[in-house]
Amino acid sequence: MCVPLWPLHKVFGIRKIVVSTYQSASGAGAKAMRELEEQCRDFAADKELKAEVFPYQIAFNVFSHNSAVEENGFNGEENKMVEETKKMFHEPGLEIVPMCVRVPVLRAHSESIYIETEKEISPDKARKLLREAPGVIVVDDVKKGYFPMPIEANGKLEVLVGRIRQTGSKKSLALFVAGDQLLKGAAWNAVQIAEELILS
Amino acid sequence: MCVPLWPLHKVFGIRKIVVSTYQSASGAGAKAMRELEEQCRDFAADKELKAEVFPYQIAFNVFSHNSAVEENGFNGEENKMVEETKKMFHEPGLEIVPMCVRVPVLRAHSESIYIETEKEISPDKARKLLREAPGVIVVDDVKKGYFPMPIEANGKLEVLVGRIRQTGSKKSLALFVAGDQLLKGAAWNAVQIAEELILS
Numbered sequence: 001m002c003v004p005l006w007p008l009h010k011v012f013g014i015r016k017i018v019v020s021t022y023q024s025a026s027g028a029g030a031k032a033m034r035e036l037e038e039q040c041r042d043f044a045a046d047k048e049l050k051a052e053v054f055p056y057q058i059a060f061n062v063f064s065h066n067s068a069v070e071e072n073g074f075n076g077e078e079n080k081m082v083e084e085t086k087k088m089f090h091e092p093g094l095e096i097v098p099m100c101v102r103v104p105v106l107r108a109h110s111e112s113i114y115i116e117t118e119k120e121i122s123p124d125k126a127r128k129l130l131r132e133a134p135g136v137i138v139v140d141d142v143k144k145g146y147f148p149m150p151i152e153a154n155g156k157l158e159v160l161v162g163r164i165r166q167t168g169s170k171k172s173l174a175l176f177v178a179g180d181q182l183l184k185g186a187a188w189n190a191v192q193i194a195e196e197l198i199l200s
Numbered sequence: 201m202c203v204p205l206w207p208l209h210k211v212f213g214i215r216k217i218v219v220s221t222y223q224s225a226s227g228a229g230a231k232a233m234r235e236l237e238e239q240c241r242d243f244a245a246d247k248e249l250k251a252e253v254f255p256y257q258i259a260f261n262v263f264s265h266n267s268a269v270e271e272n273g274f275n276g277e278e279n280k281m282v283e284e285t286k287k288m289f290h291e292p293g294l295e296i297v298p299m300c301v302r303v304p305v306l307r308a309h310s311e312s313i314y315i316e317t318e319k320e321i322s323p324d325k326a327r328k329l330l331r332e333a334p335g336v337i338v339v340d341d342v343k344k345g346y347f348p349m350p351i352e353a354n355g356k357l358e359v360l361v362g363r364i365r366q367t368g369s370k371k372s373l374a375l376f377v378a379g380d381q382l383l384k385g386a387a388w389n390a391v392q393i394a395e396e397l398i399l400s
Contacts, residue, residue, distance in 0.1 A: 020220035020312035022262045022301065040259070043237075044244035057351060059240070060306050062222045064347040064363055064376060073323065073342075073365025097367040099312040099374055103222065104304045106260050112220035112299040112312075123273065142273075147264040151257060163264055165273025167297040174299055176264060 001081070001111055002088055003159040004177055006196060007133040008126060009089060013118035016095040019081070022103045022110040023065060024150060025058060026182055032058070033106050058104050065100035075100060090197075108150035110178040120170040127164055134196075140164055148178035156180055201281070201311055202288055203359040204377055206396060207333040208326060209289060213318035216295040219281070220312045223265060224305040224350060225258060226382055232258070233306050258304050265300035275300060290397075308350035310378040320370040327364055334396075340364055348378035356380055 001019060008014060025032040032053045039049040039059035049057050056063050067076030074082070077100040086094050103110075130136050139148045140162035148160035159179035167174045201219060208214060225232040232253045239249040239259035249257050256263050267276030274282070277300040286294050303310075330336050339348045340362035348360035359379035367374045 018218045018314045020299075022222070022303065036260075037243075040240045041244040044241040055345060056349060060236075060304065061349055061351045062303055062305060062310050063349045064345070066345065068345065069342045095368050097314055097372070097374060099220075099314075099363065099376060101222065101310075101312065101376070103262055104260065105262060110262050110301075112301065114218045114297055114299075142269045145255060145264070145266065145268065149256060149261055149263045151261045163299065168295050172297070174297055176299060176301070 001113060001177065002085055003135050004130055004161045007129050011129060012121045014094065014115050015118055016116040018097045018114040020099045020112045021101055023100060024105040024107050024109055026107040027109065028053065036104055036106060058102060060104060062101055062103050065102055105150045107182065108153040108178055108180045110148065110150050110176065113175050113177065114167065116172045121173050123164045123166055126173055130161055135159060136161055138162065148176055150178045153178035153180050201313060201377065202285055203335050204330055204361045207329050211329060212321045214315050215318055216316040218297045218314040220299045221301055222303045222310040223300060224307050224309055226307040227309065228253065236304055236306060258302060260304060262301055262303050265302055305350045307382065308353040308378055308380045310348065310350050310376065312376055314367065314374050316372045321373050323364045323366055326373055330361055335359060336361055338362065348376055350378045353378035353380050
């Protein structure tokens with residue numbers, strides 16, 4: 001999320017983020033990926049699907065991220081998103097509303113993101129900035145209906161971003177991203193943000 | 201979305217909705233469901249996965265809803281959500297920001313919903329109202345990490361709702377819903393809303 005939002009934040013000043021995730025099995029480790037594969041094989045073999053790594057069946061299902069819900073009603077993964085983003089952006093007052101959800105994808109996470117900004121923003125301005133931003137590939141072909149997908153983000157260092165569009169006011173935007181979090185996890189993000197901060 | 205939001209709207213006055221969907225193959229018909237099953241069988245048999253009904257592989261993938269993107273940047277499905285909700289709620293000025301996404305689920309759609317309200321709202325107040333609301337089952341067991349899932353919404357007339365929590369202000373709330381849209385599609389929703397309007 002931070003990779004495409006940071007260049008937008010620097011220019012337009014993001015003041016609020018509402019984000020829903022589509023997180024792959026790989027975020028829970030290799031065993032979780034094998035469980036999803038195994039459930040698909042059991043489905044094909046007409047066998048009962050067994051859930052051992054995840055608390056619930058992951059094949060043909062989605063469920064709230066398996067980290068525990070904490071006192072503020074957010075689960076551990078959601079609180080991590082809020083805290084890490086505030087820290088990396090140096091914005092303790094930034095409002096972030098995350099909903100973290102597992103989906104039956106093997107690798108690469110996706111996110112549906114809505115932002116509100118201080119300055120007026122437009123899809124064209126955002127696309128132009130993102131095309132020049134490090135670590136981002138704009139995949140936003142409206143005519144072909146071709147947008148970021150986790151199977152295409154697999155194995156890429158860049159984060160794919162698309163479905164960029166205005167949403168009612170000139171100070172809000174929606175976008176959809178997909179990135180291989182095994183390559184672009186919190187650690188690598190932090191390195192990139194640190195570099196950006198030093199360079200800017 | 202409208203089934204659990206309508207009772208909240210009547211009491212707290214929803215003025216904004218940001219919603220991301222996790223839509224199953226069934227919304228695109230029986231052929232699309234068979235395509236997802238076939239791709240899983242081909243995966244198990246180590247064969248190449250073929251996409252014929254959907255524009256892209258649906259197994260182990262998520263993609264922006266396959267309806268065409270229209271002039272305002274929203275796709276057909278998203279514009280339908282906006283227009284139908286405004287009509288059913290009799291609220292032409294209601295702001296709705298949808299992101300419609302397909303996920304590899306056979307049946308039942310899920311949604312991550314964020315709302316802003318005119319009056320102060322709390323998770324407890326919302327849960328109490330929703331427990332008494334027609335057509336809604338509250339599935340919100342924080343201790344067990346048990347929340348709405350499409351595999352459990354399958355075949356149910358009710359919409360499951362959970363992950364209900366405050367999100368920064370006393371006038372905003374997040375929730376997660378799952379419902380069998382083959383049973384609770386736009387048509388049935390409209391009937392229920394109409395009944396509500398007559399009774400209220």
